[in-house]
Each structure stands twice: as C-alpha cells, then as structure tokens.
Amino acid sequence: VVSDVTPCPSCGEEVTDRDRFCEACGASLPLAATSVAETGATVTVRAVDAQTCPNCDASGSDATEDGYCGLCGRRWSPVREHDEWVDGPVAGVTDRGIDHWRNEDAVGVSAVDGDPSGFALVVCDGVSASQEPQVVAQAAVDAALPVLRDAIADESLEDTDFEAVMVDATAAAQKAAADVPADPDMDVGPGACTFVAVVVRGDVAVYGSVGDSRAYWIDDDGGVTQVGNDDSLAAELVASGRVTLEQAMAGPGAHTITKWLGADSPDPSPQVTRLELGGPGVVMLASDGLWNYAPDPEALAALVGSLGQEAALDLARRLVAFAEESGGADNITVAVGPHDLDLPAPASPVIGTESVLGPDEPAAAAASALDPPAADDPGAGPDRDLAAADDLADSDADADDDSDDGEKEP
Amino acid sequence: MTEFSMEVFQNEYLAPGATTMDAIVTVTARGGSTVDSAAGNAAVVLIIDTSGSMSAPSTRIRAARHAAAEAIDAIRDGVQFAVVAGTDTASTVFPAWGSGLAIADASTRGQAKEAVKHLQAGGGTAMSMWLARAAELFGSSRAGIRQAILVTDGENREDPWLLDDALRRCMGRFQADCRGVGTDWIVSELRKIASALLGTVDIIPQPEQMEAEFRVLMEAAMGRGIGGAALRVWCPQGARVNFVRQVAPHVEDLTGRAQQVNPLTRQYPLGAWGDEARDYHVCISVPANNVGVEMLAARVNLMTGDQNSGQALVKAVWTSDEAASARISPEVAHYTGQAELAANIQEGLDALKAGDERTATVKLGRATQLAAQSGHDSTIRLLKKVVDVEDEATGTVRIRKNIDKADEMALDTRSTRTVRVGNKSGGDAE
Numbered sequence: 001v002v003s004d005v006t007p008c009p010s011c012g013e014e015v016t017d018r019d020r021f022c023e024a025c026g027a028s029l030p031l032a033a034t035s036v037a038e039t040g041a042t043v044t045v046r047a048v049d050a051q052t053c054p055n056c057d058a059s060g061s062d063a064t065e066d067g068y069c070g071l072c073g074r075r076w077s078p079v080r081e082h083d084e085w086v087d088g089p090v091a092g093v094t095d096r097g098i099d100h101w102r103n104e105d106a107v108g109v110s111a112v113d114g115d116p117s118g119f120a121l122v123v124c125d126g127v128s129a130s131q132e133p134q135v136v137a138q139a140a141v142d143a144a145l146p147v148l149r150d151a152i153a154d155e156s157l158e159d160t161d162f163e164a165v166m167v168d169a170t171a172a173a174q175k176a177a178a179d180v181p182a183d184p185d186m187d188v189g190p191g192a193c194t195f196v197a198v199v200v201r202g203d204v205a206v207y208g209s210v211g212d213s214r215a216y217w218i219d220d221d222g223g224v225t226q227v228g229n230d231d232s233l234a235a236e237l238v239a240s241g242r243v244t245l246e247q248a249m250a251g252p253g254a255h256t257i258t259k260w261l262g263a264d265s266p267d268p269s270p271q272v273t274r275l276e277l278g279g280p281g282v283v284m285l286a287s288d289g290l291w292n293y294a295p296d297p298e299a300l301a302a303l304v305g306s307l308g309q310e311a312a313l314d315l316a317r318r319l320v321a322f323a324e325e326s327g328g329a330d331n332i333t334v335a336v337g338p339h340d341l342d343l344p345a346p347a348s349p350v351i352g353t354e355s356v357l358g359p360d361e362p363a364a365a366a367a368s369a370l371d372p373p374a375a376d377d378p379g380a381g382p383d384r385d386l387a388a389a390d391d392l393a394d395s396d397a398d399a400d401d402d403s404d405d406g407e408k409e410p
Numbered sequence: 411m412t413e414f415s416m417e418v419f420q421n422e423y424l425a426p427g428a429t430t431m432d433a434i435v436t437v438t439a440r441g442g443s444t445v446d447s448a449a450g451n452a453a454v455v456l457i458i459d460t461s462g463s464m465s466a467p468s469t470r471i472r473a474a475r476h477a478a479a480e481a482i483d484a485i486r487d488g489v490q491f492a493v494v495a496g497t498d499t500a501s502t503v504f505p506a507w508g509s510g511l512a513i514a515d516a517s518t519r520g521q522a523k524e525a526v527k528h529l530q531a532g533g534g535t536a537m538s539m540w541l542a543r544a545a546e547l548f549g550s551s552r553a554g555i556r557q558a559i560l561v562t563d564g565e566n567r568e569d570p571w572l573l574d575d576a577l578r579r580c581m582g583r584f585q586a587d588c589r590g591v592g593t594d595w596i597v598s599e600l601r602k603i604a605s606a607l608l609g610t611v612d613i614i615p616q617p618e619q620m621e622a623e624f625r626v627l628m629e630a631a632m633g634r635g636i637g638g639a640a641l642r643v644w645c646p647q648g649a650r651v652n653f654v655r656q657v658a659p660h661v662e663d664l665t666g667r668a669q670q671v672n673p674l675t676r677q678y679p680l681g682a683w684g685d686e687a688r689d690y691h692v693c694i695s696v697p698a699n700n701v702g703v704e705m706l707a708a709r710v711n712l713m714t715g716d717q718n719s720g721q722a723l724v725k726a727v728w729t730s731d732e733a734a735s736a737r738i739s740p741e742v743a744h745y746t747g748q749a750e751l752a753a754n755i756q757e758g759l760d761a762l763k764a765g766d767e768r769t770a771t772v773k774l775g776r777a778t779q780l781a782a783q784s785g786h787d788s789t790i791r792l793l794k795k796v797v798d799v800e801d802e803a804t805g806t807v808r809i810r811k812n813i814d815k816a817d818e819m820a821l822d823t824r825s826t827r828t829v830r831v832g833n834k835s836g837g838d839a840e
Contacts, residue, residue: 055703056647064709066723071674073646073696073706101704
C-alpha cells in the first residue's frame, strides 16, 4: 500500500483513502489512487462533483456519506459510478448500472512494460447481501493485481509457474477480503465478493475464478470459450443436465453463488485453468451485470463482433453501454486484454484528465489527476452495434427480473 | 456528559402510489444528571400568584409561603434564582429589584425564605406581567437552563391578546412549568402557557400539597444537564413534514414551532433535557416512486446547541408485496392511539362543559376504550371519576352525577400524558 493518507485536493488537509468527503472542508473526494500507483495503470474516475443523481440530477457532491442523494433522498452512492482503467493495450470499465444504488464491482488491469504480450486483469463483484461489499471487492482487486503483475514481469518465472501464481493471487485477495472489518451483530454476514482473474504472457493464459464472474477467450475467427464454470446453483443445475441454461437463468436462485471470497467463505480456492492462445484474439472478464444480458458465450462473442477494429477501452465501454441499454439491473464490469492484435488508439477521447503513474509516484499526484472531466457524456461511449445488442437483450428479458444478484448459498 | 441515543420504529415499505411515511423516533439521554452539572448553568424563577383570591381561604397564601420556602431550600448552591409575586403587576420579592438573579448559597436562600414569609395576598391577576418580569430576570443571566415555575389559583384577568403577546416574546427565552391550586383556574389557559414555554401543567388540588410539588419541580428543573435541545428534520426535495409530534411522556404537537434551517431542513425546539426518554411521531409526505426505489424520507438529528448529538434515518421503500406494505408499525399504531385518547378526553370534557352530554359520553367512552387497550391505568382511574364504566372493551360509559371539579380538571390536565409503547418506564410517572 502506497499510503493511507493523502492531502485533500481542495484544502490540503489529510484525508484517508477510505474517506469520501474531506472532514475539514467538506469537499467530496475522488477515489483513492492506491491501485494506480501500485499497478502503473491509468484510471479515469469521474469526479464526484461531475456525477449526477439518477433520480434528480443533483451533483454527486450532494450525495451524503451514508449513501443518499442530499436533495431528493434517493438511495445513491456516486463512488465508482463509472471508472475506466487503462494500462497500455488493456482496459477495464466498471459502472453502477441503472437499478443498483451503488457500484459493488471493482476492476483492475495491468500491462507489462516492454512486453506487449504480458498483462493481468482482475474483476470482483461484491455480494449485495453482505457487509460493505464495495469495499471488499476493491480490497480483493487491490491485493491480487500486484501479485499477478509482479509475476509476469518476473523473467525468472516460467509459464508453468503461473497456476501457482494464480493461487497466490487468489489467496492474497481472500486475505484482503476477509480482513475488511465486519459487524457480527448485523443481519447480513461479513463482506463477500466473487473473483475472476487472468495472467497472460506469450501464448499462455492462466485463469482463476471463485464465484460467478466470468472469463472468456474470443479468437479472431469468432470462436469463443467460456473458461471454467460459474460456481452457482444455476450452473450446477445445468451441469446435472436437469435444466437448460435458459431455464436455470430464469429460475429462482439463478445468481446464488456456491463459492466466494470473504471472512465466511467455506472454500476460497480458485478454479484454475490454463489456455494456450493459438492466435490473435481477446481475453475478457465480465461481472454478471454484463453476461446476464448475454448468458450464452456465442451471443456475447456476436456482440463483441469482429476484432481489431477498436481499442480495448472502446470495446469495454461498448459492452457496458449495451448492458445499460438492456436494463442495467446490476453493476456492470468488463476487462479486456487484446492478444496479438494490432489495435487503434481509443476512438473517443478519454474522459477527464489522464495520468500514468509509475509505482514510485506519490498517491497525491494520482488524486490531482482526478479533476472534473470534460462536458462530454462519458457513459454513452460509441454506439455502434447497439441495435444488434438490443435484439439480444430482448431475447433475454428474463434476466431483468432477477434483481437479487449476488446471493451466497446459505 | 449527557449522551443521546436515537432509535426509529417504522414500516419502511410503501405500496405503489403510497406517499405517507410514519415513524416513531425515540430519543434517550443518559449520564447528564450529576448533581453539579446544573449548578452555574441553571437559573430558576419562582412565580407565585399573590392575587386577592389567594387569601380566600387564607390557608392558600400561608401554604404558598411554606411551599415557596421549601422550594427555595431545594435550590442547589450556584444556581441563579429569583422569586416573583404576581398580581395585576409583578414584583420581585427576592433579590432586591434591579439586582437581577441571586446566586444560591446558605445566605441568599435564608434571605429569600425570609422575604417570602411576608408575602401578602391582594390585587388582580395579570399573567402577561408575571411572564414579562421573568423574561427580564432571565435576560440578565447567561445560564443555559432557564426554568420558571408558575403557580396560580385563578383565571387570568386580562385581554387574552396580552397573554398571547407575552408568550410570543417569552418563547425560546425560558421554560415554564405551570401549576394550578384548587379548582378556580382554567386548564386551557395554563396549558397554553406550559405548551408555549415547553413545560408541564398539572393541578394541585389542596394548598397543603404545594410544598411537595414545589420541591419536585425544583429538583426536576435542576436535574437537567442540557439546555437547548432541538429536533432537526431534513426532508428531501418534493417531500414535506405533515407533522412532528411529541408522543411521550406527553402529547405535544411541535409542527407549528418549526424554524427553517435551510430549504430542506426544519428545527423543532425541545427545551432542556435531563436523564430521560422522549418519543416523537414524525409523519412525512413523500413523492410517489416506482416499485423497488429506496429513498430517505427524513433524516432526524438531535441537536444540542449547534452540535449534532444523534441521528435517526426514516426510510421509504416502495414494494409490490402487499403483506409488507400493509403492516402497521406497532409503535406508530400505539402512539396514534395515545394521541387520539388525549383528543377524545379533551373534546369529551369540552362537550361536558357545554352541556352536550351525548357527545361527552361518546368521546369519553372512546377514551376509556383506548386507555384500556393501551394499558393506560392511571388515565382509566382518572376517567372513572368522571364516568361510570360499564364495559371498557366497547367503551360503554355513563357520565357520573356530581363530578368533583378537581377530578375533572385532573383528567383534563393529565389527558396528554401517554404510556410508552410496551409500557416501558418513563411515560406514566405520577
């Protein structure tokens, strides 16, 4: 951890990376930049002031510390409303979606300097019915990503070591998740989250997963592989052959997960899968806020379309926009890592001020990078292929009804 | 140090289209009533009616002298105090005119007791003058807790607007507990004063009971560690406060006392606090929302001066689950019943005074039923001195013949006292 304490961008008083408001001057604070400094990635966080209440258009600075709009009273937290991460060719986008009052997903991406084939991606989805899931998910990402990044940068390691690295990264994430303080007297259990991650170097990808956030490999012929299985009741039912995927996703408990990270996790060990990447393609991680609207991997691959046309950030934005257009019933997170593809620069300007930080730069510099953004609407992104996306969404309308995402199996 | 804790009781679920959210907010203060906490920060003015009526019977003025001496004895060292005699004017009996408030010690208490020995009855009753004098005396003090104790045996003999005007000028400057001796005073008049000045009202049926009552009032006044508490209610844009009502230990509508803090926030003065619990019924109109939406209907803060000493959140969640939205919070139901009980007693007694026995029977019958349902035993006892109860459960009653005036007035003054939900201690102390 770089530092728990940074100066408030408005008044210079010390604030911690868990504060959302400066206690001295009351200014709303951007997200802490801890992950940025540790991983070398670029994060573009919309400043709290620039975000608007989903109900009344009040500024994010009117949101109260306990999670309500200070004007209309709607339950709402502007933290991680829409964050975009970029490191070299890889990108991740996380978004609150439409229906949920806060974003309990977290994402981290990291590329290796001087090795275009080396990168790591992590996505965690906080379990709504647990304590402080948004903190737990971020803590898990923050703990796992440096482990993965260090491993791929370490030339003394062979690809055959990466399964062990993935186990270590998951263990680090589990420890961080379990360390988030929980109140034993609360109705819901301690904080919990899913975990999905991938490390890629050369032609080898090693995936790890706990829960029902997904990993995909899409090759440039349109072939798609969902790597591993969901740890969910629905997936178990489908695997048993008793119901179809459609039936399982429409049924109760479709999003009840059977494994998770957190203090009360019965088994935080990951499914680890190695994949030889034969040629060009895209490695992708997604929380169920996206894949709910395209549960069939073929449908998701169709949505992604032909590869090599857009930067990782643009693809991630487009998929997030698709999920929002489809209903946005859950938080939406997508991480994209292109493999062996020659990609254009991001088509749309990155919103807000961008800053690439090395591991040694102070977190304070990162805070100053989180200035209020330009006036463009950042959430929209490029809207091509959205018509096709709408068709897809209609056929999966059932997914909308299931709002009780992220339930743990009792 | 006084510490406040707050709790909310509500059913946060609303049916689609529903726009009214009720909640009971309880505020409990602990740890404030150490003996020394009030000294130096408390001021007490004793206002004794010495109008002509106090000499008939002559036991009254004599009892008043004794009771005043007793009350003076109960004043703790360091507390600022004065004694005012009220007639058609007001005279400061102690300390000497122009010297503001005295600081209590053995010597000043002795001088004050000597002074009240010579109280004489004679003259009229002009309560606006008494209150104005109290305000003037308190004005010379920086004490955080300012409590007047007003005792009268008669009706105010002034144009009503004079009293209203005096009350407007005294509100927020001090509090007043009011007591009526005998049965020749007017309950509604003292209730108006007590209500405006955040105090209590009660009857002292016999002059010789004054002594004990004075001591209790004085102890209570000095047992309060917090001067100016207030309830601050934030409501979202588009919502509004229907009412804010204290419901325990007695019913008092606070809605009209709101002071605007900012466009979304109102503040309701509550006066001084000791180690005690009070309950408030907050009713908010919220804009209708879609099923699934959760919003904050009100944020209720307990303020002590400018300091935020506690917070409670009143939420609203719209649901299509009828079983969830139809449930009524037992706390809300209980206090709605207690407010209805108070209203029925007052309306019943008003009807009785107006000679409308039919209405009185219906109202007091309903009151009996409500009191029985909520286990409000002390009110049932008082009701039974005014009505013969045939059946508590159905509220079947008959108005008694030869009702004792003191019993009728006791029922009236105590009509607003409530029992706390689940008969928790605190609300029904006698």
